[in-house]
Amino acid sequence: MLSLRNLVKVYPGPVTALRGVDLDVPKGMFGLLGPNGAGKSTLMKILSGLLEPTSGEVTLDGLDLVRHPEALRPHLGYLPQEFGFYPYLSGQDMLRYLLELKGVTAPQGLKALCAQLLERVNLTFAAKRKVKEYSGGMRQRLGIAQALAGDPKLLIVDEPTAGLDPEERQRFYRLLAEMAHERTVLLSTHIVEDVAMLCPRFAVIRHGRVMAITSPSEAKAALHDTLFEGTVPPAGMAAFQQAHRVTQAVLFEGKNRVRIHAAPGTPVPPGFERTPPTLEDAYLLLMKDAPEPPASTAPTPSTPAVGT
Template identity: 85%
Template sequence: MLSLRNLVKVYPGPVAALRGVDLDVPRGMFGLLGPNGAGKSTLMKILAGLLEPTSGEVTLDGTDIVRNPEALRPYLGYLPQEFGFYPYLTGEAMLLYLLELKGVTAPQGLKKLTAELLERVNLTFAAKRKVKEYSGGMRQRLGIAQALAGNPKLIIVDEPTAGLDPEERLRFYRLLAEVAHERTVLLSTHIVEDVAMLCPRFAVIRQGRVVAITSPTEAKAAIQGTIFEGTATAAELSELQRTRRVTQAVLFEGRNRVRIHAPNAAVPPGFERVTPTLEDAYLLLMKDPQVPSENAEPAREVAR
C-alpha cells in the first residue's frame, strides 16, 4: 500500500503546488485525474524520489520513502511525461543502456532480459530500429519496458497517452492493464477516457488538493437523473453558461449540442434527460463551488 499523509509542496514565489494531499493507493491500477497545473506531475516526482516535499509523509508498505528515498528505488518503475530517449540508438540498445543505468541485474544477462522486455511490450519487431523512427505509442511502450525492469512493486506513469492516436492509445491501455495485475500502478492523467478504461478507483485533484476519491461507476451514479441534453443557439448557449452548470457544449450539424446539470429537473424547453458520463462527473467536480481554492477541505469519498 502506498500512503500519502498531508503532503505539501511550495515552490519559491511562493507557489503552492500541493496543499495537504492525503491518499491511499492500493494494489492494481489507481488513477489520479486532474487538469494541467493541478499538481499531478509535482506529486509524481515526489513519489519517484525526484523532488522533496515541503512537508508530509509518504510510505510504501510502511517504509518512509521521503526520509529514506534509497529504499524505494529497487521497487520503483517510473515513466515520466517526457522521456529523454537517444534518437539515434536502436530500441534494443536504448533499453539495454537504461537497464544498466538503473543497476538492474538478471541471472541470464541483461541482453536476454532486454529481449524479454521488448517481447512483453510487443516491440521485438522494432528492436533494431532507431528510436527516432518509433511512433509515439512505440516510444511509450519502450518507456514501460524500462519501468518494468527489476520487477518493481510500484509503477508510476505520468500522462502516458497524451499525443497518442486512438489505435496506439488502445494498445497502451491493454499493456497497462496487464502490468497492473501484478503490482501497484499509479496513472496520472488529464484524459477522462484513460481513467474510464483502466481504473477501478481514482482520485480527482484540483489546485493541489484531492477533492474526491471514487470509481467510474460511483461517480456516474452520483449524478444519475440530473444530466440533460439539448440544442441551443449561440445566444442561448451564452445564457445557459451564465445561469446553468454546463458540462459540455459541442457543435453538431452546425448547432450547439449542450449538456447541463440540473438536479432539480427544471430544464429549458427541448432538453431531455440523458445517461451521465464520467466526463460529466469530472467537469462538475472541477466547477464545484463547495471545493474552495484556498481553504483546506478533506477529499470526499463517494459512497459505494
C-alpha cells in the same frame, strides 16, 4: 499499500503545488485525474524520489520514503511525462543503456533481459529499428519496458497516453491493465477516458487538493437522472450558460449540442431530454465546484469527498 499523509510542496515564490494531500493507493490500477497545473506531476516526482516534499509523509508497505528515498529505488518503475531517447540508437540498445544507468543486473545478462522486456511490451519486431522511427505509442512502450526492469512493486506513469492516436492508446491501455495484475500502478492523467478505461478507483485533484476519491461507476451513479441534453442556438449560448449548469457544449449542424446538470426539482429547458451521465460529466462538474486556492500561500489540509 502506498500511503500519503498531509503531503505539502511549496516552491520558491512561494507557490504551493500540493496543499495537504491524503491518499491510500492499493495494489492494482489507481488513477490520479486532474487538469494541467493541478499538482499531479509534482506528486509523481515526490513519489519517485526526484523531489522532496516540504512536509508530510509517504510510506510504501510501512517503509518511510521521505526519510529513506533510496529504499524505494529497487521497488520503483517510473515513466515520466517526457522521456528522452537517443534517436539514432536502436530500441534494444536504448533499453540496454537505460538499464545500465539504473544499475539493473540479470542472471542471464542484460541482452537476454532486454529481449524479454521488449517481448513483454510487444516490441520484439522493432528491436533493431532506430528509436527515431518509432511511433509515439512504440516509444511509450519502450519507456514501460525500462520501467518494468527489476519487477517493481510500484509503477508510476505520468500522462502516458497524451499525444497517442486512438489505436496506439487502446494498445497501451491493454498493456497497462496487464501490468496492474502484479503490482501497484499509479496513473496520472488529465484525460478522462484513461481513467474510465483503466481505473477501478481514482482521485480527482485540483489546486493541489484531492477533491474526490471515487470509482467511474460511483461517479456516474451520483448523477443519475440529473443530466439532460438539447440544442441551443449560438446567439443564445452565453445567456444559457448563465442560467444553467452546462457540463459540455459541442457544435453540431450549426447549433450547440449542450449537456446540462439539473438537480431533482429544477426546471429543465424546453426540448431538453434526460440522458445517461458520463464520467466526463462528473469530472467537469467537480471542476466547476472546485474552490479557488486561498490568497495566502499557507496550505490547509482538506478532507476529500468519497464518491462525488
